[in-house]
Amino acid sequence: MGRSTAPSGLGDAVGLSDEQLVGMYRQVALARAIDERMWVLNRAGRVPFVISGQGHEGALVGIMSAFRRGHDWIVPFYRSIAACLTFGMTPRDLLLAQFAKASDPSSGGRQMPGHYGSAAHNILSTSSPVATQILHAAGIALAAKLRGTDQVAVTFMGEGASNQGDVHEALNFAGIHHLPFVFVVENNGYAISVPASKELAVRDVAVRAAGYGMPGVIVDGADVLGCYPPAAEAVRRARAGEGSTFIEAKVTRLTAHSSDDQQTRYRSEAELTAERARDPLPRFRAQLRDAGVLDDALEAEIAAENLRQVDDATEHAEGEPDPTVDTALLYVYAEDRPPAAGA
Amino acid sequence: MATRTFIESIRETLAGEMRRDPATIVLGEDVGRKGGVFLATDGLYAEFGESRVIDTPLTESMIVGVSIGAAANGLRPIAEIQFADFIFPAFNQILSEAARMRYRSNNAFGCPITIRAPYGGGVHGALHHSQSVEAFFTHIPGLKVVVPSTPHDARGLLRSAIRDDDPVLFFEHKKLYRSVRGDVPDREYTIPLGSAAVARPGTQITVVAYGLMTHYALEAADTVDDEGISVEVIDLRSLRPLDRGTLLESVRKTGKCLIVYEDNRFGGYGAEVAAIVAEEAFDYLDGSITRLAGPDVPGVPYNHVLEDWFMVSPAKIADAIRTLAAY
Ligand SMILES: Cc1ncc(C[n+]2csc(CCOP(=O)(O)OP(=O)(O)O)c2C)c(N)n1
Ligand SMILES: [Mg+2]
Numbered sequence: 001m002g003r004s005t006a007p008s009g010l011g012d013a014v015g016l017s018d019e020q021l022v023g024m025y026r027q028v029a030l031a032r033a034i035d036e037r038m039w040v041l042n043r044a045g046r047v048p049f050v051i052s053g054q055g056h057e058g059a060l061v062g063i064m065s066a067f068r069r070g071h072d073w074i075v076p077f078y079r080s081i082a083a084c085l086t087f088g089m090t091p092r093d094l095l096l097a098q099f100a101k102a103s104d105p106s107s108g109g110r111q112m113p114g115h116y117g118s119a120a121h122n123i124l125s126t127s128s129p130v131a132t133q134i135l136h137a138a139g140i141a142l143a144a145k146l147r148g149t150d151q152v153a154v155t156f157m158g159e160g161a162s163n164q165g166d167v168h169e170a171l172n173f174a175g176i177h178h179l180p181f182v183f184v185v186e187n188n189g190y191a192i193s194v195p196a197s198k199e200l201a202v203r204d205v206a207v208r209a210a211g212y213g214m215p216g217v218i219v220d221g222a223d224v225l226g227c228y229p230p231a232a233e234a235v236r237r238a239r240a241g242e243g244s245t246f247i248e249a250k251v252t253r254l255t256a257h258s259s260d261d262q263q264t265r266y267r268s269e270a271e272l273t274a275e276r277a278r279d280p281l282p283r284f285r286a287q288l289r290d291a292g293v294l295d296d297a298l299e300a301e302i303a304a305e306n307l308r309q310v311d312d313a314t315e316h317a318e319g320e321p322d323p324t325v326d327t328a329l330l331y332v333y334a335e336d337r338p339p340a341a342g343a
Numbered sequence: 344m345a346t347r348t349f350i351e352s353i354r355e356t357l358a359g360e361m362r363r364d365p366a367t368i369v370l371g372e373d374v375g376r377k378g379g380v381f382l383a384t385d386g387l388y389a390e391f392g393e394s395r396v397i398d399t400p401l402t403e404s405m406i407v408g409v410s411i412g413a414a415a416n417g418l419r420p421i422a423e424i425q426f427a428d429f430i431f432p433a434f435n436q437i438l439s440e441a442a443r444m445r446y447r448s449n450n451a452f453g454c455p456i457t458i459r460a461p462y463g464g465g466v467h468g469a470l471h472h473s474q475s476v477e478a479f480f481t482h483i484p485g486l487k488v489v490v491p492s493t494p495h496d497a498r499g500l501l502r503s504a505i506r507d508d509d510p511v512l513f514f515e516h517k518k519l520y521r522s523v524r525g526d527v528p529d530r531e532y533t534i535p536l537g538s539a540a541v542a543r544p545g546t547q548i549t550v551v552a553y554g555l556m557t558h559y560a561l562e563a564a565d566t567v568d569d570e571g572i573s574v575e576v577i578d579l580r581s582l583r584p585l586d587r588g589t590l591l592e593s594v595r596k597t598g599k600c601l602i603v604y605e606d607n608r609f610g611g612y613g614a615e616v617a618a619i620v621a622e623e624a625f626d627y628l629d630g631s632i633t634r635l636a637g638p639d640v641p642g643v644p645y646n647h648v649l650e651d652w653f654m655v656s657p658a659k660i661a662d663a664i665r666t667l668a669a670y
Contacts, residue, residue, distance in 0.1 A: 073416065108449030117448050124415055125448035129439050135405055136440070139412020139420075146368065146394050147417055166436075169405035176400065331450040332484050334508035 003295035010291035031057040031082035051114040051258040053079035058280020059249035062227025075137040075155035078114035088121040091313035101320035131164035141179035152238040154182040160191025175212035178243035188253040193266040209246035221251035252278040350520040352494035370397040371423030407433040427462035441510040442485030463516040470642025475606035487511040488582040492557035494525040499534030516555040537584035545575035548599040553579040563660035598629035608636035630670035
C-alpha cells in the first residue's frame, strides 16, 4: 500500500500524529541499526564486548515518547540504547561508548560499553550492579517533587534484576511519597540463562505493584503503539502529583545476553525461531505500512539515513583517540582537576 | 564563644547549614518528629518541615541510594544512618554508586552527599551497637571519611562535609555525644577535610588517634607526663583524605609512633598509618611502630567485664606508651 497524503488516523486513539509515528519508527529502526553495528564490530574483532537491546527497542520508544526530552530524567541500564536515543544521545555518543574513547560522553572510556550517561540530557550514569539505579531514580523524583520542577524520573531494568532488595526499598519509598516516578521492567524471560520460572514466584512482575500502593500495568513490548498510552498515563499521573507507576513490558531478547554468552546452550532453536515473531521492528513497520503512514520510498529513505548515521558514528568513534594514562587519576574527587593549560 | 556538648554542636551545625542552603535535606530513621534516637536532629522537623526532614522507612540502602539520586537532581542530602553498625545494607550503594559516580562518569556527575553515622563502643551496645566501621570505608577511593573528636571540630568538619562536592562519611562517637563539652566559636568557620590537629605537643612519642581515642590518648599523655615521658598526640580528624604532612612531621620529630584505634586490630585503619610511617619516616624511627587496638573478636561483648576487656582505655594506652618509650 502506498502512502496517502490524508492523515491515516492510526494514532488518533492514543493522540499521536502520523509525523510522530514516523519519528518513532525512525528511532526504533535507528536503535536496531546501531545495535546490529555493535555486534558486527565485535564479531570483526574491533571491539571486545557488546551488551545491547535488540528486541527491547519498541517498548522503549513507545514508552519514552510520553516523556519530555531535556526536562525529565532517565536512569538507564545496559539495554537502554533506544531510550537514550529518544532523550538526545546521538549514534556518535553510543558508538564512542562502544569504542571506549576519550570523548565518550558516558564515561570517557572508563566503563564497559553499554553503561550510558549524559549530564546534558538528564541521563544518569549507569553502573554494573543490577537494580541499584532504581533508588537513584526515586531520589531524582524526590528532588523533582521537593524543588517543584515538574520533572518525572523513569528507570528501567530486567525482570531478573527486579528481584533485588533495592527494588523493594525504592518502590516502597516512591509509593509512600507519591513520587513522580515510573518504573519499567523489561521482562524478556531470562536473566542471562535463568528462565523467568526460576527467577520469579509470579508470572507477571507488575502484580507486585500492589504491595507499593501504585498501579501495575502490563504492556506487550512487541506492540510499539500499545506501549505509549500506559506510559502517557503514568507521566500524567506523575505530573499531577498522583504518584508512581509500575510498567512491565513483555519483550524478547533477540540476541545472546552479551557477546560473551552463547544462548543456544540454554534456548532451543524452536524457541529462538518463535521469538523472532515478537520482534517489534517488523511489526511496527507492517502496521505503519498497512495504515499508509509508511511506503517503500519513505522506508528506504529512513533506512538510508539511519545507515548513514551509523556509518558516520562508527567512523568517527573508531578514529577518536583513546584516553591517555595521564588522565587516569582525574575525577576521583571534585578537586582532581587537570593541570591548567601552560602550568 | 559558646560552650557546647558534642551533640549540640552537631545539631546546631545541621540547623545552620539547612538555613544557609535550601538545597539541603536531612533523611533517615526517626530523624523527624523524634529528632533522631540520639536527638542529633532535634528541632529540625519543627523548623524545616517534613519535606526537608524526612523520616524514612527502615531501609538503609534506600536512604543512601535516594540521597545519590536527589544529589544528581540538585539537592544536598544529609543522610543519617541510625547506628554505624547498620550501614552495611547500604554498603553497595556507598561503594559501587556514591564513591564511583564521579570517576565512572568522567566528572559528568558528582555525588554531594553526607552520611552521618554514630559509631563506637564503651556504651553497653554489644556487638551490633558498638562497632567502629571506618576501615571498610577508608579503603574506598572516591569517599571521604571524617571522625571528629571535639565539639569545635565537629562543627567545622561537618560544615565542610556538607559543602563538599563528594560523598563524605561522618562518624560520630556515641560516647562523646554528651560526655564532651567544648568551646565553639560563633563565627562561620570551616575545617578543611584532610587536616589533622596536634592535640597536644610533645617530644618523645607520637600517639596517633581519632574520635574517642583522641581523648583517651590525651588522658594517657597526662599520666605519663608525670613520669617524664613527653607525648605528642595527633588527632587525625579526617581519615581520608589523610594529612600525611602533620603525621610525618610529628613522627620525624619524636622518632616513635603509637597508633591507637578502637576497631579490630587486623587490617584496621592504623595498619595503613603504620605502613605510611614505615615507608616515609623509616630513617627517623627509634622504635617499632606500634598499634594498640581492639582485639580480633567479632564485636564488643555486652557484659561490662568483657566490654572493658575489649575497649582500649587510657590505662592501656599509658602502658603502651611506657613500653614504647623504654624501647
Ligand atoms: C548485583 C549483580 N549480580 C549479578 C550481575 C551479573 N549480571 C548482569 S546482567 C544479569 C542478568 C540480568 O537479567 P535481567 O535483569 O532479566 O535483565 P536482562 O539482561 O535479561 O535484560 C546478571 C546476572 C550483576 N551485574 N549485578
Ligand atoms: Mg531478563
